[in-house]
Amino acid sequence: MYCYLGLGSNLGDKLEFITKAIKQISRLKSVEITRTSSLITTAPYGKTDQPDFLNCVIELDTDLMPEDLLNKCLHIENQLGRIRKEKWGPRTIDIDILLYEDKIINSDMLVLPHPQLHKREFVLTSLNELCPDLVHPILNKKIKDIFMELK
Numbered sequence: 001m002y003c004y005l006g007l008g009s010n011l012g013d014k015l016e017f018i019t020k021a022i023k024q025i026s027r028l029k030s031v032e033i034t035r036t037s038s039l040i041t042t043a044p045y046g047k048t049d050q051p052d053f054l055n056c057v058i059e060l061d062t063d064l065m066p067e068d069l070l071n072k073c074l075h076i077e078n079q080l081g082r083i084r085k086e087k088w089g090p091r092t093i094d095i096d097i098l099l100y101e102d103k104i105i106n107s108d109m110l111v112l113p114h115p116q117l118h119k120r121e122f123v124l125t126s127l128n129e130l131c132p133d134l135v136h137p138i139l140n141k142k143i144k145d146i147f148m149e150l151k
């Protein structure tokens with residue numbers, strides 16, 4: 001099953017945190033990273049008085065259920081020093097499940113597709129690089145069209 005994860009870092013050695021996160025994700029059982037977008041530097045979203053982010057999106061092939069994948073991503077964030085003090089605050093690493101096939105999930109633990117995906121140019125830039133023709137399961141629009149509408 002295909003899945004897209006968004007990765008971002010804006011504290012310390014951003015490239016090292018992204019690289020370590022990708023390496024740890026690649027070591028997960030039942031997960032294969034199939035493609036990685038280019039790295040992009042972006043202004044912070046939401047809370048703007050903090051350093052710029054380094055971002056990318058990775059495409060996975062996985063047999064993990066979305067909730068299991070989320071737990072593993074949260075564990076990797078913790079291992080890499082992620083501290084959750086404030087919403088949209090600075091972080092060593094952020095790993096978000098953006099899309100998991102065409103699944104629509106709205107639970108206390110997980111919302112899919114990511115509820116802010118269509119509002120975030122940095123996510124859409126990278127998704128558009130990897131899968132421009134993928135259709136957002138709620139908006140029923142291709143990623144490239146959502147991206148162009150936002151720009």
